[in-house]
Amino acid sequence: MDYKRTELGENIGFTSFADKKFNTCFLCIYMITEMNKETVSDYAVANSITSTVNSRIRTIAAMNEQLSELYGAHLDSYANRRGDIQFLTLSGSWLSNRFAIEGEDITEKMLEIITDCLFEPLFDEDIFKLSKKNILDCIDAEFNDKREYTIRKARSIAFKGEPAENSSCGTRESAEAVTVDSAREAYKRLMETAQIEIMYVSPDDDPRVSELFRERFARIARHSKAYGFYAPSPLKPSPELLAEEFDVRQAKIAINFKYDSSDTDAMHLMCIIFGGTPVSKLFMNVREKLSLCYYCACRMNEYKNSVMVDCGVEKSNIEKAEAEIMRQLDEIKNGNITDEELQSALLALENSYSSFGDTPGSYVSWYFDCICKNRYITPIEHMKDLFAVTKERIVEAAKTVKLDSVYRMLNKEAE
Amino acid sequence: MSTREIITCRRTGDTCVYVKHKSGLDILIREMPGFSSVYALFGTKYGSINTTFKLAADKEYTEVPNGIAHFLEHKLFENEDCGVFELFARTGAQCNAYTSFDKTCYLFSCTKNYTENLRILLDFVQKPYFTKENVDKEQGIIGQEIRMTNDNPEWRVLFNMLRCMYHNHPVQIDIAGTEESIAQIDADLLYKCYDTFYNLNNMTLSIAGNISAEEVLAICDEMLRPCADKGLETVFPDEPADIVQAEIHEKQPVGASIFQMGYKCAPCKENFFKKEMTATLAMSYISDASSDMYLRLLSEGIINNTFGGEIFAGDGFFSAIFSGESESPEKVRDAVAAEVRRILAEGIDERVFSRIKKALYGSYVRQLNNVTAFASIMINAHMAGCKPFDPVDIVSELTSADALEFIRNELTEDKIVLSVIEKM
Numbered sequence: 001m002d003y004k005r006t007e008l009g010e011n012i013g014f015t016s017f018a019d020k021k022f023n024t025c026f027l028c029i030y031m032i033t034e035m036n037k038e039t040v041s042d043y044a045v046a047n048s049i050t051s052t053v054n055s056r057i058r059t060i061a062a063m064n065e066q067l068s069e070l071y072g073a074h075l076d077s078y079a080n081r082r083g084d085i086q087f088l089t090l091s092g093s094w095l096s097n098r099f100a101i102e103g104e105d106i107t108e109k110m111l112e113i114i115t116d117c118l119f120e121p122l123f124d125e126d127i128f129k130l131s132k133k134n135i136l137d138c139i140d141a142e143f144n145d146k147r148e149y150t151i152r153k154a155r156s157i158a159f160k161g162e163p164a165e166n167s168s169c170g171t172r173e174s175a176e177a178v179t180v181d182s183a184r185e186a187y188k189r190l191m192e193t194a195q196i197e198i199m200y201v202s203p204d205d206d207p208r209v210s211e212l213f214r215e216r217f218a219r220i221a222r223h224s225k226a227y228g229f230y231a232p233s234p235l236k237p238s239p240e241l242l243a244e245e246f247d248v249r250q251a252k253i254a255i256n257f258k259y260d261s262s263d264t265d266a267m268h269l270m271c272i273i274f275g276g277t278p279v280s281k282l283f284m285n286v287r288e289k290l291s292l293c294y295y296c297a298c299r300m301n302e303y304k305n306s307v308m309v310d311c312g313v314e315k316s317n318i319e320k321a322e323a324e325i326m327r328q329l330d331e332i333k334n335g336n337i338t339d340e341e342l343q344s345a346l347l348a349l350e351n352s353y354s355s356f357g358d359t360p361g362s363y364v365s366w367y368f369d370c371i372c373k374n375r376y377i378t379p380i381e382h383m384k385d386l387f388a389v390t391k392e393r394i395v396e397a398a399k400t401v402k403l404d405s406v407y408r409m410l411n412k413e414a415e
Numbered sequence: 416m417s418t419r420e421i422i423t424c425r426r427t428g429d430t431c432v433y434v435k436h437k438s439g440l441d442i443l444i445r446e447m448p449g450f451s452s453v454y455a456l457f458g459t460k461y462g463s464i465n466t467t468f469k470l471a472a473d474k475e476y477t478e479v480p481n482g483i484a485h486f487l488e489h490k491l492f493e494n495e496d497c498g499v500f501e502l503f504a505r506t507g508a509q510c511n512a513y514t515s516f517d518k519t520c521y522l523f524s525c526t527k528n529y530t531e532n533l534r535i536l537l538d539f540v541q542k543p544y545f546t547k548e549n550v551d552k553e554q555g556i557i558g559q560e561i562r563m564t565n566d567n568p569e570w571r572v573l574f575n576m577l578r579c580m581y582h583n584h585p586v587q588i589d590i591a592g593t594e595e596s597i598a599q600i601d602a603d604l605l606y607k608c609y610d611t612f613y614n615l616n617n618m619t620l621s622i623a624g625n626i627s628a629e630e631v632l633a634i635c636d637e638m639l640r641p642c643a644d645k646g647l648e649t650v651f652p653d654e655p656a657d658i659v660q661a662e663i664h665e666k667q668p669v670g671a672s673i674f675q676m677g678y679k680c681a682p683c684k685e686n687f688f689k690k691e692m693t694a695t696l697a698m699s700y701i702s703d704a705s706s707d708m709y710l711r712l713l714s715e716g717i718i719n720n721t722f723g724g725e726i727f728a729g730d731g732f733f734s735a736i737f738s739g740e741s742e743s744p745e746k747v748r749d750a751v752a753a754e755v756r757r758i759l760a761e762g763i764d765e766r767v768f769s770r771i772k773k774a775l776y777g778s779y780v781r782q783l784n785n786v787t788a789f790a791s792i793m794i795n796a797h798m799a800g801c802k803p804f805d806p807v808d809i810v811s812e813l814t815s816a817d818a819l820e821f822i823r824n825e826l827t828e829d830k831i832v833l834s835v836i837e838k839m
Contacts, residue, residue, distance in 0.1 A: 021449035023427075023784045060713070061705035068705075069768045071777030095777045099427065130713060137719045137740055143670030146566050233627055246668045247839060250562035278500035279512075288498070291555030312563050340504075347507025354526035355452040358786055 001357055002205055008214040011224040012196040013371070017363045018205040021101055025107055026360035027114060027209070028091040030368060032195040032227050035086040035163035041135065041170030042186035044079035045087035045178045046121075048131040049075035054122035057113065060127070066113065070106050075117065082344070082372055083229040083303030084163035088190065090118055093360070096203050107259040109201070110211060119191075119216050123184040132183075135175050142167070146202040146248060146409065147295075151310055153255030154407035155253075157242055159233050164304055166396045193224050197371055201360035229372040232305040233258060236404050243408040251315040252409040255325060257307040257402045264302050266389050267399040272345035273337060273394070274329065275309055279344055283329040288309065292321045307401060317410055322406070332398040337391050349386055353379035417632070424804035426776075426811065429783050431793060431803055438639035439616035443793040443803065444631050445623040447786055453529040453624035454790040457540050458520035460619075460798055461612035463590040464651070464730060465517070468611055471636050471646025479608060480599040481585070482557075482592015485514040487605050489553050491521065495544045502539070508532045516586055517729040518613075518798055524787065530630055533622070537638040543609045545602035554597060561591050568669050568836040570820050574832035576736070579660045580679045583652035586732045616644040621794035624786040651731045656681070657829065664835045674835045675743035676751065677736040680825040681730060688801040691726050692775070694735055694825070697818040698724035699771045700763065701754055702737060708754040715748075717743050735826065748833045755826050763815040772810060779806045 009037035033043065057063045067073045080087055092114045095108050143149050152167060159165040169175060196217070200209050235258040261267055261309040275282035275298030288294040296311040313321045331337075356379040358360050370376045377385075420433045431445035461484050469476045492499040492512070503510040508525035510532075521540050525533050564570045577587040591597070622631055658679050684688045685732040702709060702724045712718040722739035741747050789803070796803045 019449075021447075021784075024781055061710055064704040065770065068703075068774035071780075073777070074776030085630035099777075099780050101773075103778070126714070133716060134720050137671055137721070140670035141721075141740060143668070144568050144673070147563075248668060250559060250565045250566055277504065279498075279504040281502075287556060288552075291552050292559075294556055294560040312559055314562075344507070347504070348509070351507040351509060351524075351526050355524070358450050358452050370730060412673070 001363075004205070006242050008198070008208055008210060008220050009217050011168040011226050012198070012213075012217055014198045014210045014213060015200070016205065016210065016368055017199075017201045018203065019201065019357065022201065022203050023096050024093055024360060025096060026091070026093045026200070026364065027109070027110075028089055028199045028364050029196040030117060030199075031088045031190050032194065032197065033086055033088075033190060034227065035084050035164050035166055037079055037170065037174060039186060040086055040166050041167070041174040041178050043086060043088055043137050043190060044169040044189035045128070045132050045175065046135050046183040046190065047077050047079055047090065048135055048315060049123060049127055049183065050090050050117045050121045050133060051075045051121045053124070053127050054113070055122050056116050057125070058122055060130075060262045070104070070109055070275065071100065073106065073110055075188050079168040081164065081166070081168045083278050084231040085229050086168065103137060103293050107206070107255060111209060115212060115216055120189060123180055123187070125180055128183060131190060132175065132178055135169050139167070139169055139172050139175055144207050144397055145254060146162060147310065147312065148256045150252040150407060151308065153242075153244075154308060154310070157407055158256035158258075158306055158308070160233070161302060162233055164231070164233070190331045191220055191401065192222050195226050196222055197368065198397060199364040201363050208257060214228055228374070229303045231303060234346060235369070235402055239403045240405040241408070242406070245410045248409065248411045250312050251411050252310065252312050252317055252319060253322060254308055254310040255322065256404040256406070258404045259305050259307060259397065261400040262399040263393055263397045265385050266393040267300060267302070269342070269345050269386065269389050270332060270394045270398045271298050271307055272348060274298045277344065277348050279341070280316055281341075282325065283308065284323050286321055290320070290324060292317050296321070296325070306327065306404070314367070318408060329398070333395065333401070335391070336393045342391060342394070349380040350359045350383050353383050417744050420691050422802050422804060422808050424783070426807050427780060427783060429804065435638060436615075436635055437634070438507070438641045439614070439644060440635065440639055441619045441797060442632070442635060443602075443621045443797055444626065444628045444634065445789055445793065446626055446628055447624050447789075450624050450786050451526045451620065452524055452786050453526070453532075454522065454524045454787045455533060455620070455622040456520045456522045456535060456790055456794045457620050458518050458618060458794050460517065460617050460669065461519050461608070462515050462517040463588060464585040465612065465649045466585050467651070468610060468647065468649045471649070476650060479604055479605065480592060481588045482590070482594040482599055483604060484519055484554065485591045486557060486597055486600050487608055488512045488514045488519050489557060490545055490549065490605060491540060491543060493544055494542060496538060499535070499539045502535045503532065506531050506535070514590055516590065520794065526625070529626055529633055533631065533634050534638055537620075539838055540613070541640060543606065543613070544665070545605045547602055550600065550602050550605065553568075557591060557597055558594050561589070561594055562673070564589070564591065568667050568673055571665060571667065572673050572675050572738075572834050574838045575663045575665055576675045576677050576832050579663050579832045579834065580658050580677060580734060582655055582659055582660055582733065584731055585651065586653045586729070595617050600795070611647060614645060614647065615642040617647055619797050621790045621797070623790040623793065630722060646828050654731065656830050661831060662833045664837055666839045667836045668839050669836055671740045672742055672744070672835065672837045673738070673740050674747065674833065675736050675738040676748045676831060676833045677727070677734040678826045679830040679832065680733040682731045682733045682737060687728070688796070688805045689762050689801040689809055690733070690808060691728055693813055693817045693821045694726045696738070696768075696771060696775060696813060697821045697826070698726065698735055699775065700768060700818060701751065701758065703767065703771060704785060705767070706754070708750050712747060712750055715744050725806065744833060744835045748831060752828050752831065755822060758819070759823055763819050765815055768815045768818065772813065776810050
């Protein structure tokens, strides 16, 4: 793999990965900005328009025709969040030219489409209405997946009053308030002020891609800044509990913890041992030993110094499950970590890191993580750091983990 | 004596190896130079629909409780001395399993120690250990899994549709069964099912990635215990061609109402990929995002960008399903039916058809470049009686006449079922 990184302008990074084993090309443009409840939905709707049409391909029908003619090329956009930061992406993926049956230059055509989408979006009233409806439908559909809803709700409690409490697309109310003018203005502001990161993965190095973006961005009067993603969340003075009842068959819980440790590698391993694999303490005890659940897992949000455990459980077993989760955390705090547990956590991470480069997306997500963490290392270098973590460091990190808040989704029938 | 065949994609030149192993197992191997990972699936043609079966030596058919194939999958993860997850944890591999309507697969992915992981995989699947205690323990875990899936509107909308589509075929039954049906499962029944379906003559190994075919075959020689083919026979109750009922609505706590409208089609007995791909092309033509129907429904707010179509097919069942979010699913159903009538009256536009074929070709070629996707393609294709590169080659040969014939014969209005999950 041939990796290159260049600066195309003020806070505009371009990273390319040439890897001959791929038969596809993947281009992803990240627009990074602060998460703000006043602008979150404007940005989400505006960004959604960019993957729908552009000033040259002005209808959905025409865009779809072009993409399917290009062997089913994909154009996609989404709004996401990390820490207190919102980021919007526009991405495209397509088949490498060597697989074009009729000898078309798919790459050239896709670069033209994507740059037109990015630099010359069409804020047409009809397209705007459709994009806004898609965002509203997306917000409504968040409740369809009960596990995701539980996690989202728990996160909003844990980060109440902080930008991170917002969803990536905002609320129904904020999305309802978006107008075609506010979306257009938001997009203009985004292109002028956002930190931009462009990632391109292809079988062969192609210098015209970076030049294309350099030239197009040079036409924009930018006044941007680089964003820091790390924004630790304060621990609540006393743990907060919120419960909601719904007509569901299974209750769910999500427990938020906050930690006060700068030893991120140790905390990372703590989370894997606690609830990151099928041999973790939560899996082996809450599921396998006590048969309380089908899933009980732990995730870490290193940008907010927080850890969340979530579990689907019988309503009558909630207290039992919560007690066992806390007991297993205490086990780690008390140093009860076996050599096998540490070793299997390290091997699981090594396995995951070593598959880096097997898909175009893995290159992009790794280097975007590096940007977010402001820590530019390869997966192999990071593994070396993780292998240097001792049990003592994990215990020290775990000792700073404290209960912050709990969200319970309760089923009505069980009463 | 094992036999070996090199399978080549005519269009791209990609290859894989098929081996009929002397143990009875079918093996598919694809070396993928330049990739780091390895993905392996060891599967049996045994899924939730295989509830009635017998071996050649049996006089009577055996009927087993719903959900037992899935239960067995859970229980194979326990060895006599330790759990299978623990064995893989020692190598760093990720392991898992899944049960579908017509197959159960055990899998691992890794970047190191693939030979050791392959040994573990082949060993534990051939070594069942069921006891009253470990069966009882699993009831609670699977009970929670059943409750979780019953809260999943996507799952509910599919099974509600299948129940309205199929009178007798067990595809209408939830893969995990019910809390009541799994309560009837015991260790003896699990052994009975294991001994019937986990015969190597009924199984396939698929492995792709950073591997050597010779190493894989040497491990298979070492680990596989030859099995006599016991003449497994599975049967399904007679299934009428018509549907049970045309519409079903269920209220659920959802934020967005969702629907599936399916056409009950004739099950496929041969040339599975050809029928599946013809159907996929026909569905793509009908739901094409450039069509007047799609654009009208979109502009009227009746559908959104979740609208799409897919083929749902297996042993004894075949349906063409359109799905998405909508507050007016009846209007979607009526529009699709009208579009089918229009296509039958006006024929297929060759220019549009050719564009859709190109898109489908592109999507298949992309999958050749992905270790996980390709290992799955190999096992799915083989269990369906096809070759892994068939989609790439077949798609080039299909014509608009094929698609039109499918639409005319299969997408008839008396076979439509509409299933809706509505907001409470």
